[in-house]
Amino acid sequence: MKFYTIIWDFDGTILPTTPFDSEQTLLRYILKESRENVSFFKRIVANAVIYADMKEWLGASFKKYYIWILKRTRIESLDRVAKILAQRISSADRRAFYKLKRDGHHMMVFSCGTLDLIERTLRLAGIYDCFESIYANRLRFLNERVIDMDVDFLNPEDKLKLVGVQGISPEQTIVVGDGYTDLPLLDWAEIPVLIDRTGKKRKKYTHRGYYLISSVPELIEIIGKL
16 A cells, blocks of 8 residues: 555545534634634624635734734643544544555644644544544734734745645645635645535535545545555
C-alpha cells in the first residue's frame, strides 16, 4: 500500500457542522448557557454574526467579530463546548482515523478555526494522537480568560502557504475538506477529497473533479482503490 500525507480541515470535515461549526457553537454557548456576563449589545451583534457566518457572508472578517465577542470568556467555556463537539464525532469516524494511522498514513490538521477548541475536542473524542500536527489560530489568555487571538490562518490561501513551508509534495498528499476555505488546498493536491455529509454540496463542486465522500470511512475505500 502507498503511504500518503493526509491533510484534514476540521469544521465540516473531522467535525460534522450540524447545526453549527465549532466557533459558532462556542459563541452560542457563551450567549445561552455560560456564566459569562454578555451585554445586550454584544448579544445582538453575536447573533447576527453567527447567522451571517452560517451563510458564508462574512468571510475573513468573521474573525474580527469573533475575537471581540470572545474577549473575557473563561477557559472553562472552551472545555464545556469541546465536550459537546466531541460527541458529534461518530464512533465509526473515530475507528476510521485510527485505521488510517495504523495503515501508516501521516495525518495533519490545517484549519482557519480555533486551535484551543480543536485540540480539546480531538482529545475528548480520543483521536488527538492520530494527528502528527495541528495548525490553526491560537487564543491568548490572561488570568484564565481570553484576551486575544494569534490569527495565522485567516484566508484559504494561508493553508496553501503552509504546505510550502512544510515542504509537502502534492503528489504524495490527500487533502480532505468540505468547502470554500479548503478550495486552494484541494486544487493543489494530487488527491482532493470533498466530504459532503448532507449531500447539499455535490452539485456545487462536481465540476471541480474532486473525490466525493459522505463519511470518513469512505476515504479508506478510496485509498484502497488508488
